[in-house]
Amino acid sequence: MNLRDNFQARIDRDEKIEPKDWMPDDYRKTLIRQISQHAHSEIVGMLPEGNWITRAPSLRRKAALLAKVQDEAGHGLYLYSAAETLGVDRATMLDDLHTGKAKYSSIFNYPTPTWADMGAIGWLVDGAAIMNQVPLCRTSYGPYARAMVRVCKEESFHQRQGFEILLTLCRGSEEQKAMAQDSLNRWWWPSLMMFGPNDADSKHTAQSMAWKIKRFTNDELRQKFVDATVPQAEILGLTIPDPDLKWNEEKGGYDFGEIDWTEFWNVVKGNGPCNRERLKARVDAHEKGAWVREAAMAYAEKRKKKQQQKVA
Amino acid sequence: MANPASLVKYVLYLGDNNLILSQRLGEWCGHGPVLEQDIAMTNIALDLLGQSRMYCQYAAELSGSNKTEDDIAFLRKEQEYNNLLLVEQPNGDWGQTLVRQFLFDSWHYYLLHALVDSKDQNLSDIAQKSIKEVTYHLKYSSEWMIRLGDGTDESHKRMQNALNELWRFSEEPLIMADYEKDLVESGIAVDISTIRESVQKKRQDIIREATLSIPEDEFMQTGGKEGKHTEHMGYILTEMQYMQRVYPGQEW
Numbered sequence: 301m302n303l304r305d306n307f308q309a310r311i312d313r314d315e316k317i318e319p320k321d322w323m324p325d326d327y328r329k330t331l332i333r334q335i336s337q338h339a340h341s342e343i344v345g346m347l348p349e350g351n352w353i354t355r356a357p358s359l360r361r362k363a364a365l366l367a368k369v370q371d372e373a374g375h376g377l378y379l380y381s382a383a384e385t386l387g388v389d390r391a392t393m394l395d396d397l398h399t400g401k402a403k404y405s406s407i408f409n410y411p412t413p414t415w416a417d418m419g420a421i422g423w424l425v426d427g428a429a430i431m432n433q434v435p436l437c438r439t440s441y442g443p444y445a446r447a448m449v450r451v452c453k454e455e456s457f458h459q460r461q462g463f464e465i466l467l468t469l470c471r472g473s474e475e476q477k478a479m480a481q482d483s484l485n486r487w488w489w490p491s492l493m494m495f496g497p498n499d500a501d502s503k504h505t506a507q508s509m510a511w512k513i514k515r516f517t518n519d520e521l522r523q524k525f526v527d528a529t530v531p532q533a534e535i536l537g538l539t540i541p542d543p544d545l546k547w548n549e550e551k552g553g554y555d556f557g558e559i560d561w562t563e564f565w566n567v568v569k570g571n572g573p574c575n576r577e578r579l580k581a582r583v584d585a586h587e588k589g590a591w592v593r594e595a596a597m598a599y600a601e602k603r604k605k606k607q608q609q610k611v612a
Numbered sequence: 613m614a615n616p617a618s619l620v621k622y623v624l625y626l627g628d629n630n631l632i633l634s635q636r637l638g639e640w641c642g643h644g645p646v647l648e649q650d651i652a653m654t655n656i657a658l659d660l661l662g663q664s665r666m667y668c669q670y671a672a673e674l675s676g677s678n679k680t681e682d683d684i685a686f687l688r689k690e691q692e693y694n695n696l697l698l699v700e701q702p703n704g705d706w707g708q709t710l711v712r713q714f715l716f717d718s719w720h721y722y723l724l725h726a727l728v729d730s731k732d733q734n735l736s737d738i739a740q741k742s743i744k745e746v747t748y749h750l751k752y753s754s755e756w757m758i759r760l761g762d763g764t765d766e767s768h769k770r771m772q773n774a775l776n777e778l779w780r781f782s783e784e785p786l787i788m789a790d791y792e793k794d795l796v797e798s799g800i801a802v803d804i805s806t807i808r809e810s811v812q813k814k815r816q817d818i819i820r821e822a823t824l825s826i827p828e829d830e831f832m833q834t835g836g837k838e839g840k841h842t843e844h845m846g847y848i849l850t851e852m853q854y855m856q857r858v859y860p861g862q863e864w
């Protein structure tokens with residue numbers, strides 16, 4: 301058996317692939333692309349919510365939001381580390397993000413004009429992320445799967461927390477309820493877009509499924525998300541902004557309207573409402589932090605020399 | 613007997629320092645120079661916010677009305693906040709944020725160690741709960757003072773500039789306000805004269821190890837403890853109080 305067949309046989313037996321194992325170049329490349337994109341999404345994802353830390357309406361919410369955004373930073377950290385096991389370093393990945401070569405989840409290119417968006421993001425965006433990520437806990441590459449186990453635990457906490465923010469608004473004043481509905485109106489369709497293009501148009505899906513990097517197709521995951529989320533919207537008393545949404549007894553799931561793919565591709569291409577702001581914020585942070593990183597390295601170097609002199 | 617109003621002012625003073633500093637540190641979240649330090653700084657912001665909630669809850673209790681921690685934190689006017697001028701200063705670059713943090717921690721740490729012995733049980737408890745966190749804060753900011761002070765030429769210059777900029781706010785925590793003096797007699801507030809030397813020595817030691825120098829003949833600014841703030845304060849409150857002011861009296 302050649303290396304490639306042997307590799308596929310291991311995948312088929314559901315064995316985990318570890319960093320030192322032989323793997324096809326395109327498997328490695330696919331993983332680097334996917335994991336780094338995922339890591340970038342975590343840290344760019346800090347921005348729309350980070351917006352509201354200084355304006356959170358209560359001390360309890362401020363603390364929860366700070367902790368949540370910090371969790372996302374932690375997710376970024378695990379994922380960059382997982383990607384590094386494939387032989388790419390964090391600095392290179394960050395450069396790719398900053399030059400626009402690497403992508404991040406388009407959802408974070410939408411703005412957060414109201415407090416209700418902190419609820420909607422937790423509920424829908426973290427909710428959609430969970431749908432995508434729970435199967436990744438069983439993905440074929442070991443370090444990625446293990447990182448996802450930690451991430452998923454926190455994401456489901458975020459999802460409940462977001463739902464609870466909205467529940468509080470929906471049980472509050474008319475003004476608060478309207479704020480929640482407006483937020484759902486803005487986040488619903490972009491959340492469905494988080495699952496990516498329809499299966500027929502998804503160029504990576506087939507190979508990723510064969511390698512068990514992916515376990516479900518985009519459309520399968522999207523359907524699961526809609527089915528899980530509609531009853532939650534009913535509990536909130538909010539209306540999902542889709543006139544075509546309807547229970548389909550036969551398939552045991554909801555039918556829903558067509559996604560605006562023009563908008564989807566437009567945002568992917570960089571024309572979303574906040575693409576420039578998000579990328580600029582990341583680039584600024586990186587550039588303004590350069591002197592700190594350099595100084596920390598220079599100091600560590602000095603310390604090492606002093607230690608060596610002591611030993612000598 | 614100390615004047616009850618003095619205790620309220622002192623509790624607000626301690627709580628507002630943490631509240632406003634955590635508000636400032638929260639501005640960094642997502643924008644730090646490197647992911648690990650972004651997380652570390654957010655940790656400090658979270659600790660300080662948690663501590664400030666304990667003081668705000670105590671202040672609400674002392675108010676004798678139905679006030680909540682949020683009423684205390686969000687619904688006062690600028691002159692009713694007693695925080696140090698130091699903590700309301702802008703973040704500046706990462707170096708300025710760290711110098712501000714170090715000047716704060718180097719006082720906060722010794723203050724809490726003494727506040728544990730307060731005759732006021734609530735204050736003693738809060739101090740006890742906060743010491744472990746603040747010990748870490750001081751360690752963190754001291755290490756970074758040294759690392760950046762003694763890093764590259766550029767980092768050294770930035771840190772010295774930050775120190776020159778902020779030193780004028782370093783003395784305020786060591787000068788007692790009338791309400792502190794009033795409470796010292798009854799053993800509630802910390803007598804600053806008992807910790808002054810430790811604070812000064814810690815600052816001198818770390819600044820020296822960081823190869824930086826303390827600016828000489830700096831005029832010391834005060835007023836925050838008595839509600840007289842710099843121009844920055846109004847903007848901080850505008851942002852912090854936004855939701856509570858626009859949507860009064862609602863649950864969040």
Ligand SMILES: [Fe+2]
Nearest residue numbers: 342371372375
């Ligand atoms: Fe995350």
Ligand SMILES: [Fe+2]
Nearest residue numbers: 426454455458
């Ligand atoms: Fe999350």
